[in-house]
Amino acid sequence: MISKKVILTGSFGVGKTSLFNQFIYSKFSEKYLTTIGVKVNKRLIEVDGQELNILLWDIAGEIKQDKVPVNYFAGAEGILYVFDVTRKQTYDNIEQEIEYIKTLIPHAVIKIVGNKSDLLDQAALDALTQHVDVPIDCLTSAKTGDNVEQLFEILGRELIHISA
Amino acid sequence: MIRLNAKGTQVTLFNERGLLQSTAGDVFKEPYQIGSDLCTVFPLLGSLLPTLVELTISDAPFHIDAVEGSVLQDGIYDLSFERVPINGELLIMWVIHERSEYYTKLRKAQQRYNEEEILRQQKGESS
Ligand SMILES: Nc1nc2c(ncn2[C@@H]2O[C@H](COP(=O)(O)OP(=O)(O)O)[C@@H](O)[C@H]2O)c(=O)[nH]1
Numbered sequence: 581m582i583s584k585k586v587i588l589t590g591s592f593g594v595g596k597t598s599l600f601n602q603f604i605y606s607k608f609s610e611k612y613l614t615t616i617g618v619k620v621n622k623r624l625i626e627v628d629g630q631e632l633n634i635l636l637w638d639i640a641g642e643i644k645q646d647k648v649p650v651n652y653f654a655g656a657e658g659i660l661y662v663f664d665v666t667r668k669q670t671y672d673n674i675e676q677e678i679e680y681i682k683t684l685i686p687h688a689v690i691k692i693v694g695n696k697s698d699l700l701d702q703a704a705l706d707a708l709t710q711h712v713d714v715p716i717d718c719l720t721s722a723k724t725g726d727n728v729e730q731l732f733e734i735l736g737r738e739l740i741h742i743s744a
Numbered sequence: 745m746i747r748l749n750a751k752g753t754q755v756t757l758f759n760e761r762g763l764l765q766s767t768a769g770d771v772f773k774e775p776y777q778i779g780s781d782l783c784t785v786f787p788l789l790g791s792l793l794p795t796l797v798e799l800t801i802s803d804a805p806f807h808i809d810a811v812e813g814s815v816l817q818d819g820i821y822d823l824s825f826e827r828v829p830i831n832g833e834l835l836i837m838w839v840i841h842e843r844s845e846y847y848t849k850l851r852k853a854q855q856r857y858n859e860e861e862i863l864r865q866q867k868g869e870s871s
């Protein structure tokens with residue numbers, strides 16, 4: 581069976597831990613508890629009839645050279661870069677952040693995720709594409725679970741193709 | 745120097761396939777038998793094994809800091825991994841070291857900072 585290490589990253593408070601909890605435990609909490617360091621768990625998914633073991637890393641904080649220890653990224657094959665659709669500051673520097681991640685792990689599949697989609701209406705979500713400098717791969721809500729399964733399916737499909 | 749009998753410490757040896765060779769300490773919630781596949785028990789280890797087997801004996805220990813895990817006693821731990829030759833086999837030595845007090849303080853400070861910063865950002869946007 582194929583196993584892939586996937587990392588959730590992005591600014592604080594965007595919903596990385598909430599996506600982790602929704603994907604692994606189907607749970608959501610309104611309460612914000614800042615992540616320190618890292619938690620890892622796994623879930624087996626099926627993509628196009630093939631089983632894939634996702635080893636998911638929920639890490640703390642922002643990607644800045646000295647803030648997130650580079651070791652966390654070792655061996656990662658998938659990156660979910662999460663921003664908060666309601667907070668501009670979480671996607672303002674997205675292009676540089678992605679460039680930096682690429683220098684850490686050049687061959688990883690990177691998906692751009694706008695989370696908290698439940699807080700905006702469709703028009704505002706549509707308008708986002710003009711404000712975010714990189715193509716958005718998926719809009720999710722860790723709260724309602726909207727698009728969370730789809731997100732991992734999209735990523736999983738690409739990860740399987742790469743190892744094929 | 746790590747004292748093997750220190751509280752909040754676990755020292756484990758495993759081979760390149762992730763199979764337990766020896767362990768001592770009080771951090772694992774459950775006892776594991778020699779030969780257990782640690783990668784299935786610890787997803788973190790499962791995803792790091794390919795990186796760890798690349799380490800050589802002359803490499804500095806590989807650190808993963810501030811880890812929480814359901815198979816470890818409640819707390820926050822620093823992990824380090826290094827290659828050690830034992831009885832003609834090149835094993836991986838994994839040291840777990842508890843640092844809950846330090847990280848709990850850090851989390852509180854970080855939480856306060858993050859909450860204030862998020863509020864500030866939200867205010868800035870609505871004005
Ligand atoms: N409305 C809404 N709130 C969310 C969503 N995802 C996370 N949150 C909230 O945003 C805050 C930060 O979430 P968290 O997962 O801790 O963010 P992290 O710092 O990126 O791990 C928490 O109060 C969550 O309840 C979402 O999809 N919708």
Ligand SMILES: [Mg+2]
Pocket residue numbers: 596597598613614615638639640
């Ligand atoms: Mg978090």
